[in-house]
Amino acid sequence: MKRIGVVTAGGDAPGMNAAIRAVVRSAIYYNLEVVGIERGYAGLIEGRCRVLDRRSVSGIINLGGTILRTVRCKEIMTDEGINKAAEFLKSINVDGLVAIGGDGTFRGASRLYEASGISMIGVPATIDNDVSGTDTTIGFDTAVNVALDAIDKIRDTATSHERIFVVEVMGRRRGLLALEVGLAGGAEIILIPEIKVDLDKICERIKRDREEGKISEIIVMAEGAGDTRLVTEHIAKTTGCEVRLTVLGHIQRGGAPTARSRVLACQFGNKAVELLAIGERKRMVGIRGEKVVSVDLDYSWREEKKIDLGRYRLAEILSL
Numbered sequence: 613m614k615r616i617g618v619v620t621a622g623g624d625a626p627g628m629n630a631a632i633r634a635v636v637r638s639a640i641y642y643n644l645e646v647v648g649i650e651r652g653y654a655g656l657i658e659g660r661c662r663v664l665d666r667r668s669v670s671g672i673i674n675l676g677g678t679i680l681r682t683v684r685c686k687e688i689m690t691d692e693g694i695n696k697a698a699e700f701l702k703s704i705n706v707d708g709l710v711a712i713g714g715d716g717t718f719r720g721a722s723r724l725y726e727a728s729g730i731s732m733i734g735v736p737a738t739i740d741n742d743v744s745g746t747d748t749t750i751g752f753d754t755a756v757n758v759a760l761d762a763i764d765k766i767r768d769t770a771t772s773h774e775r776i777f778v779v780e781v782m783g784r785r786r787g788l789l790a791l792e793v794g795l796a797g798g799a800e801i802i803l804i805p806e807i808k809v810d811l812d813k814i815c816e817r818i819k820r821d822r823e824e825g826k827i828s829e830i831i832v833m834a835e836g837a838g839d840t841r842l843v844t845e846h847i848a849k850t851t852g853c854e855v856r857l858t859v860l861g862h863i864q865r866g867g868a869p870t871a872r873s874r875v876l877a878c879q880f881g882n883k884a885v886e887l888l889a890i891g892e893r894k895r896m897v898g899i900r901g902e903k904v905v906s907v908d909l910d911y912s913w914r915e916e917k918k919i920d921l922g923r924y925r926l927a928e929i930l931s932l
Contacts, residue, residue, distance in 0.1 A: 613731075616888055617706040618664070619649035619656070620678040621685070621720065622713040624865055625737040625751025627873035628678040633669040634881025635710050635735075640666055642889045647704055648680050652713075653688040653720055655680075656697035661704060673874060676754075676866045682713075688720045698728035706730060708888040710881070714738035714749070715913035718896060722909055725894050733884040734896035734909050737877070739864055742786040744915040745907035746898025750880060753872040755782070755864040756792045762860055763797040763830060770828035773854065776818065778844045780859040783834035787919060789864075794832035795927045802927055803833040803843070806919045811843065815850040822853065879904050 618635045620628050639646045650660040672679055687693035708731035711721040721732040736743040739755035759781050770777045783789045787804020794802035833840050840857055848855040883897040883904050896912040898905055
């Protein structure tokens with residue numbers, strides 16, 4: 613193996629730049645050349661790339677986003693798109709590709725492997741933490757802390773004005789981020805796609821809380837758990853309380869990565885290059901406990917990551 617590529621695909625996550633840096637500098641340690649693919653998988657189809665050296669990645673460990681940029685590319689899931697991408701990788705003499713992203717990124721990498729025979733190593737970087745085979749992902753800790761900082765501020769206003777706040781966090785299909793944020797933020801109620809709840813029962817609880825002297829509440833809701841606007845309106849109408857909606861949106865994706873996200877990026881990026889150097893063909897790196905591991909790339913996106921029901925129950929107990 614002489615030359616490897618690195619690509620960031622799908623949604624950006626804080627720590628992607630730290631992962632790019634780790635890949636490039638680890639590759640140089642192993643005497644490998646590195647080519648950066650620009651604009652995600654679209655760059656493979658469009659033929660966009662540039663050589664990366666140690667100076668190319670100086671001063672980026674603390675930056676959010678990705679210096680390689682990323683776009684969501686539907687064409688990579690078509691036979692035509694995959695074939696174009698595979699031919700481009702062969703044309704620039706890439707022997708292995710490090711794909712940094714989430715489950716959609718890894719689906720594309722698996723198809724690329726089948727089409728090209730080029731080694732593919734996945735590095736999980738997604739604020740949703742919904743990739744199987746790893747306890748956590750690059751960017752998840754940062755997103756949690758960004759949302760937590762906002763909720764801490766919102767709670768001050770909620771208490772001052774005796775209001776209920778519904779805070780929408782990201783998570784179109786999964787509620788791992790909302791659960792972590794809700795537990796750490798002391799939310800009274802957490803709404804996630806995996807667990808269906810009776811909204812009227814929630815309203816009854818809120819009315820009971822008010823009768824017992826509780827003057828404010830925070831409801832953390834994953835965007836995929838329903839229409840937050842309608843939920844806000846229903847609670848206000850049913851309880852007679854003042855209810856406000858705050859949508860945190862894309863601020864959860866940006867900003868400087870936390871120490872946890874940076875360290876994971878360093879570990880994952882280095883491990884990915886190590887796997888290529890020893891001849892691994894189709895793997896994803898991850899962490900279990902404190903140990904950096906690797907799993908079959910297909911497992912990472914085919915198996916649904918389970919929600920921790922113990923944490924959900926703990927959040928319920930502590931919100932009483």
